[in-house]
Amino acid sequence: MTPLIFAFKLLIAVPVALVLALTAIWYIWESGNTVLYDSFAQKMFSGLENYGLLAIPLFMLTGEMMNEGGMTRRLINAARVFVGGFRGGLAYINLLANMFMAAIIGSATAQIAVMARAMPPEMEKEGYDKGFAAATTAAGGLLAPVIPPSMMFVIYGVLAQIPIADMFLAGILPGLLLAASFAAVIFVVGLSADFPKGDWFDKKEAFSALFQCLPAALIPFAIIGGILFGIATPTESAAIASLIAFLIGWLVYREMKPSAIFEMFKRTAMNASMIIFMIAAANVFGWVIIYEALPQKLAVLITSITSNPFLFLLIVNVILLFIGMLIDGIAAVILISPILLPIAMNNYDISPYQFGVVMCLNLVLGLLTPPVGVGLYITSSASGVTPGRILKSLWPFLLAVACVLVLLSRFPAISTALL
Structure with a gap:
């Protein structure tokens, strides 16, 4: 009965937390073990007693402060120096600026909201297709959950009880691989679309x-260097x-x-607070998972199908x-x-870092795919391009993500080489 109640509430769009x-609560009542009600609030609070969770509001x-202080615009302008003169230069600028933003914001939705206001209008002025301009911006948002610092990595690290700093390191090579695959998509599309040639800045x-x-x-x-050199924890960074x-933003x-x-x-x-509440609620939901032995039952089912980790x-x-198509990425991770x-760890000996990178990248795809597709609608609202037109230009980027996911699943070293 409990799984049916769970599925029904999700289908009628009750907030995940x-x-x-x-x-x-329903499971406790159904099981008759009502003494658990006495420790319900304590269990929720204990789910938040983790120092690493402080990183979430701080990254937000x-x-x-970056948006308010004018730093986003200057990062985009700096990207022009490196790739602005290539054919399709503004598309590469869009991608490179998204990489810079991913290394700061750590949230795909926040990054898409910022970049969708800035880049599509500029690309349209220079002759790019509106759908492609919006699609490139939306796809760039997928870098945020992989390139550190990543909010999803923070949450996953807390749930998996692994060092968040190591989880950040695990995302560096996959993030660069994903960015390279997006650059390849822009290059291939540009061959047939005849993108306008950009202008290089002069030296001054x-x-x-x-x-x-x-x-x-x-x-x-400060964020990545502090973590890499062991100067500061992710939260301190x-x-x-x-x-x-x-x-x-204030003085400079x-x-x-x-x-x-x-x-x-x-x-x-x-x-x-919305994310923190979900994590607290997930801690009490763990009762259901433990008492129903869901991992053990699912393990028996999957291991009967294959014993191959890949x-x-x-x-x-x-x-x-x-x-990911139905549930928000952060909620799905929880x-x-x-x-x-x-x-993954006990039956297939898969590294928790490899599994975390694969899971976070896969789940964030739901931001750009119907029926939920929050990132898709944010891009549409900010750029004035219809979701259908964005999707028409977005599929090569989604195909590139699928190829990267297969590589990450096949070769664990991509995620674990820097650990």
């Missing part, structure tokens, strides 16, 4: 663009990055007003693709990790 909490705050313009970008470049260096973003670029801080704190608190990951990829991760 409430689905998790209410399913746990960094992104807010290039120097000015890079010089203006230098302060903003301190932010990804996020706190340092938010402070740097504030000081640069002079575009951020201290009076705007309260509104930024408010937006950050509201957005982060085939197992391919099966998981198909399952996750459908889940739901799926406790069920599938034990099977």
